[in-house]
Amino acid sequence: MSLFGRIFSLNAVMLVVAVLLLLFGPVTISSQARASEAVIVVGGMIAMLIANVVLLRVGLAPLARLTRVMTTVDLLRPGTRLAARGRGDVAALIGAFNTMLERLESERATSAGRALQAQEAERHRIAQELHDEIGQTLTAVLLDLKRVAKLAPDDVRDQLTQVQETTRNSLDEIRRIARRLRPGVLEELGLASALRALATEFTTAGLSVRKQVGKDLPALGKDAELVVYRVAQESLTNAARHAGARHVDLRLGGDGGGGVELSVRDDGKGLRGAAEGAGLRGMRERALLIGATVTVASPPGGGTAVTLRVPGGQT
Ligand SMILES: Nc1ncnc2c1ncn2[C@@H]1O[C@H](COP(=O)(O)OP(=O)(O)O)[C@@H](O)[C@H]1O
Ligand SMILES: [Mg+2]
The missing domain is CATH 1.20.5 (Single alpha-helices involved in coiled-coils or other helix-helix interfaces)
Structure with a gap:
């Protein structure tokens, strides 16, 4: 049933019940209402209002859920969809919203790709x-x-x-x-050497970068290599700039399924709920382009860990 029909029929049922009770029930009202009559009528009205609130709540619940998703949806974390239960126009609205999200996500990915x-x-x-x-x-x-x-x-x-x-x-x-x-080493010597050079570049008196690049890494495409390199670069920049870290572990290895995993972990002060800036957003945007995922977390042991997972089959 449509939202309009549902709300109208709920209200109609209540009004009809109230009128029937007045007409055929034991309730009477004199032309000059007595106190006892007033109490009964006001009580009946309150009961109707409460029933109205409850029924509207239930009827409008899908809209409230939709609003929540609309205000919190993040195109950089794609895949949020609402389940459209039942039929009628609320379900149609949710369906339209899901389709719109799909279009926005794909357009966002295309334009981010172009910008990058x-x-x-x-x-x-x-x-x-x-x-x-x-x-x-x-x-x-x-x-x-x-x-x-x-x-x-x-x-x-x-x-x-x-x-x-x-x-x-x-x-x-x-x-x-x-x-x-322009990471020339990336083009000339490949990802492993480029990461090694990056680690050396960031190693200073106060910060030591330990690098560990696995052997027999699956071959990545040029785009994927650039994403891995830029994510490592931004993570190291953040560790040097914000973390107050002494050690950073930079690790690149195969994930056993033809993909690779990059992990950059520092022993600094952790994220402490800091808002995402252009750097972290840029990482997510780049990762999305090649179907990879980035997670940034501050584990209980302290520090910050950035993990990039590039699935296999990236050419
Ligand atoms: N390794 C880190 N250790 C501590 N805080 C960090 C780390 N990386 C990021 N942050 C926090 O997250 C915020 C956002 O980072 P980012 O998106 O790279 O933006 P920017 O580096 O331009 O400030 C930083 O301002 C900082 O407060
Ligand atoms: Mg940064």
């Missing part, structure tokens, strides 16, 4: 320009400085050496930035 691709392409371009343009210019400056330093008098030579040192440092810095923007 554009981002990677732009990073690629900037990294190339940094490396090829500024990198080459600085290298030329460095060579010129070396040549001039040889001809310069002693007191100037010291200063020139200083300038050479500064230039070399910025050249290194530019190379580092370019590498971070």
